[in-house]
Amino acid sequence: MTKELLIALGLPIAYLVVTTAFLAGRHQHLPRFVQRLTARDALLWNSLLGITIAVAAIRWALGR
Known part of the structure; x- marks a missing residue:
């Protein structure tokens, strides 16, 4: 687990x-x-990284 x-x-x-x-x-x-x-706001980068981590966690939870 x-x-x-x-x-x-x-x-x-x-x-x-x-x-x-x-x-x-x-x-x-x-x-x-x-x-x-790098010239843009970091909001997009941080959002995509958070979504990637959240999807990985949800995928792991649903796979159990």
Whole structure:
């Protein structure tokens, strides 16, 4: 039970942390499409991440 929950919630969070660290650690300019995203409000990004985590949790709960 906890193994599945860890996978369902841990993978999206780990993906977010790894990609953020990768992009922040680069000492080069960000790609053009990422620069356009950073110019906008973070509400869209945070909402999509929250929805991804919520869907993973619901999918896990319904699969039980």
